Structures are given as C-alpha cells and as structure tokens.
Amino acid sequence: AQSVTQPDIHITVSEGASLELRCNYSYGATPYLFWYVQSPGQGLQLLLKYFSGDTLVQGIKGFEAEFKRSQSSFNLRKPSVHWSDAAEYFCAVGANSGYALNFGKGTSLLVTP
Amino acid sequence: GAGVSQSPSNKVTEKGKDVELRCDPISGHTALYWYRQSLGQGLEFLIYFQGNSAPDKSGLPSDRFSAERTGGSVSTLTIQRTQQEDSAVYLCASSVRQEYGYTFGSGTRLTVV
Numbered sequence: 001a002q003s004v005t006q007p008d009i010h011i012t013v014s015e016g017a018s019l020e021l022r023c024n025y026s027y028g029a030t031p032y033l034f035w036y037v038q039s040p041g042q043g044l045q046l047l048l049k050y051f052s053g054d055t056l057v058q059g060i061k062g063f064e065a066e067f068k069r070s071q072s073s074f075n076l077r078k079p080s081v082h083w084s085d086a087a088e089y090f091c092a093v094g095a096n097s098g099y100a101l102n103f104g105k106g107t108s109l110l111v112t113p
Numbered sequence: 114g115a116g117v118s119q120s121p122s123n124k125v126t127e128k129g130k131d132v133e134l135r136c137d138p139i140s141g142h143t144a145l146y147w148y149r150q151s152l153g154q155g156l157e158f159l160i161y162f163q164g165n166s167a168p169d170k171s172g173l174p175s176d177r178f179s180a181e182r183t184g185g186s187v188s189t190l191t192i193q194r195t196q197q198e199d200s201a202v203y204l205c206a207s208s209v210r211q212e213y214g215y216t217f218g219s220g221t222r223l224t225v226v
Contacts, residue, residue, distance in 0.1 A: 099211075
C-alpha cells in the first residue's frame with residue numbers, strides 16, 4: 001500500500017540552528033514529492049516540489065529538500081531557522097494524475113530564542 | 114480568481130443538521146480536491162474532481178457526505194445529518210497538473226454542537 005511517514009511529530013530547534021524534517025514514502029514508482037507549510041490559522045503553502053531531474057530541489061523561504069531513491073526519503077532542510085518558521089510541515093506524495101496526493105501526518109516545528 | 118476561495122470560513126451547526134461547504138478554485142484549474150483536517154491529524158483525502166466528474170471518491174467517510182462540481186468550476190461539499198465527529202477543517206485545493214502541486218484554500222472550520 002502507498003504511504004507517507006513523517007517520523008517526528010514535534011521538533012524544537014533554536015533560532016539560527018539548522019533544521020532537517022524527515023519524510024519517508026512507500027510507492028511503486030518514482031513519485032511526485034512535495035513539502036507544504038501551514039502556519040497557525042492559515043491554509044497550506046507549497047514550499048517545494050520534485051518530480052524529475054536534479055534530486056536536490058530549492059524552495060521558497062530558504063528551504064531545500066533532497067530526493068534519495070535508495071532510502072525512499074525526501075527530507076526537508078534549512079541551514080538557519082528563523083522564529084517565523086514555526087509552523088506545521090507536511091510531506092505529500094503522489095503518482096500520475098488520477099489520484100490525489102497522499103499527505104503525511106505532519107511535523108510541528110517550534111523555534112526557541 | 115487569484116486564489117482558491119472557500120466559504121464560509123467558519124460554520125457552527127447543530128447535530129443532525131445539513132451543511133454545505135463551497136469551494137471556488139483558481140480559474141483554469143481542472144482538478145479539484147477536498148481534504149479534511151481534524152485536530153492534531155494530517156490531511157484526510159475525501160474526493161477528487163477532474164472537470165465535473167469525480168474519478169476518486171474513495172475518501173468520503175459515509176453516505177452522509179456528497180460533493181458535486183458544476184461548470185468545471187465551483188464545488189460544493191454537503192454533509193447531511195451532521196455528527197460531532199464531523200467537526201474539522203475542510204480544505205479545498207485545485208491544480209492544473211499533479212506534478213505542479215496544489216493550491217489550497219484557507220478552509221472551512223466546521224463545528225458540530
């Protein structure tokens with residue numbers, strides 16, 4: 001069965017520290033991969049996406065993610081976290097059109113001073 | 114429009130009443146998706162439209178839930194005889210192609226009392 005796993009429910013980092021949020025998936029073929037961010041009381045905003053080509057993708061707000069086929073992972077990274085990055089982060093996986101994206105349960109990021 | 118518009122933004126209803134939630138997607142986006150987000154949970158897929166047809170309605174939790182889309186544009190999600198467990202944020206998204214990702218609306222927060 002197709003699935004998306006975000007192993008960390010909550011993560012706390014200090015402002016200025018680096019960040020890595022994990023995402024693992026189980027899909028039959030190379031999927032389309034996405035990271036979304038949801039700030040409190042807001043809708044979901046697309047941070048970045050991968051569907052082919054260079055496995056390291058750059059997104060908005062200084063985020064990047066790397067697709068690793070051998071590990072079935074698509075981890076999100078940021079070199080230096082800002083207090084405004086505190087939010088819920090969702091990894092999403094999809095296949096060809098015809099099926100909706102499958103979302104992970106999310107990782108809540110807390111940024112401390 | 115410039116973004117995905119959902120109405121109402123908040124809805125409080127009594128148990129047993131019917132409710133209608135509306136989604137107005139981005140103009141030209143042929144695909145439309147409904148998800149549900151309960152407190153502390155990820156996004157639960159409900160139904161997907163391509164044009165006016167629904168190739169995948171597998172996520173609708175019961176026959177109390179239905180949805181339609183007209184003119185390849187506006188969609189309405191209807192919940193009949195609402196129950197307390199229906200309380201959640203209902204999110205609508207639209208897209209042109211799966212690999213481009215989705216644009217989400219701000220959601221409708223439904224509270225059943």
